[in-house]
Amino acid sequence: MADSTLFTPRRELGRTGFAATMLGIGDLADRSVPIETCIATARRALDAGLNVIDTAPNYEGGYSEEIVGRAVSGSARDRVFVIDKVDELEAAVNAQIDASLGRLGLDHTDLFVFHSLSSTDVFERLCYPGGGFDQLADAGQAGKCRFRGISSHNPDVLRAALTAGLCDVVMFPIGPFVDSRYVTDILPLAKSLGVGTVCFKTFGAGKLLGDTTGYNQPLRVRPRGKVSSGGTDDSEAALPRLTVNECLHYTLTLDPDVALLGLSYPNEQGAAFAASQSFHPLTAEQMADIRRRAAEARKDKGPCWWNPNSDE
Numbered sequence: 001m002a003d004s005t006l007f008t009p010r011r012e013l014g015r016t017g018f019a020a021t022m023l024g025i026g027d028l029a030d031r032s033v034p035i036e037t038c039i040a041t042a043r044r045a046l047d048a049g050l051n052v053i054d055t056a057p058n059y060e061g062g063y064s065e066e067i068v069g070r071a072v073s074g075s076a077r078d079r080v081f082v083i084d085k086v087d088e089l090e091a092a093v094n095a096q097i098d099a100s101l102g103r104l105g106l107d108h109t110d111l112f113v114f115h116s117l118s119s120t121d122v123f124e125r126l127c128y129p130g131g132g133f134d135q136l137a138d139a140g141q142a143g144k145c146r147f148r149g150i151s152s153h154n155p156d157v158l159r160a161a162l163t164a165g166l167c168d169v170v171m172f173p174i175g176p177f178v179d180s181r182y183v184t185d186i187l188p189l190a191k192s193l194g195v196g197t198v199c200f201k202t203f204g205a206g207k208l209l210g211d212t213t214g215y216n217q218p219l220r221v222r223p224r225g226k227v228s229s230g231g232t233d234d235s236e237a238a239l240p241r242l243t244v245n246e247c248l249h250y251t252l253t254l255d256p257d258v259a260l261l262g263l264s265y266p267n268e269q270g271a272a273f274a275a276s277q278s279f280h281p282l283t284a285e286q287m288a289d290i291r292r293r294a295a296e297a298r299k300d301k302g303p304c305w306w307n308p309n310s311d312e
Contacts, residue, residue, distance in 0.1 A: 007049030014196025027262030069104035
């Protein structure tokens with residue numbers, strides 16, 4: 001049985017009034033795994049004390065929403081901050097929210113965000129009177145969500161949304177290999193405005209941890225062992241890599257409100273939980289060393305879409 005005291009809320013998520021844990025639960029979508037197993041895995045993280053959970057319609061065609069809805073049903077619902085997304089950015093918002101709530105089996109979420117809103121042109125159109133942001137606000141007035149925001153892979157869009165006062169929470173990359181503006185510009189701006197920060201890409205879509213192009217797409221690896229129950233991979237690295245500890249300690253040192261991690265499997269959870277429990281802030285020298293090695297670790301591993309204008 002999971003230790004319910006492993007994680008406790010540490011601070012409010014922006015101005016939402018919700019006290020969030022340092023880690024959030026993401027990436028709950030694998031149709032090759034029975035739904036009851038996925039639900040049990042999600043509840044394992046909730047039982048450990050985590051209280052922020054993320055989903056989206058396009059995560060395995062609604063499968064993730066079904067998992068999240070069932071995982072947080074009952075007594076767990078009141079203590080969990082549920083994040084869902086609007087995937088079709090320029091389609092009617094209300095119908096998408098109703099469909100998501102139906103799959104979740106909930107009458108509301110805590111937060112709906114525009115998903116991967118990374119185009120300045122699209123952002124500007126969503127700001128038109130009666131556009132997407134107005135529609136999302138209307139959904140909030142109707143009680144379908146408590147807060148609104150965006151997830152984005154473009155610091156320019158994030159800055160525009162923050163300065164326009166359109167977000168209660170923003171979601172964006174923070175980790176050893178991200179555009180520096182997320183760290184030097186967006187994170188402090190959000191904090192100064194009282195906007196919550198839920199950050200992802202700690203492991204660079206898996207690129208920083210192994211010989212992979214990211215998201216379970218293998219590049220090349222020299223098998224030597226197998227992934228242990230603690231989440232470590234003892235295969236021989238064909239390319240440079242970092243450790244779970246290095247990546248997570250780097251993100252936690254930068255101090256977003258919540259570090260959103262893929263926690264789809266017990267071994268992933270075990271590795272992340274152990275790394276978070278051993279965390280202490282890194283020195284400037286340690287941070288610089290991890291950044292340098294992260295740049296080496298993500299070379300030759302496919303496109304880096306979360307860094308604008310990256311052609312690597």
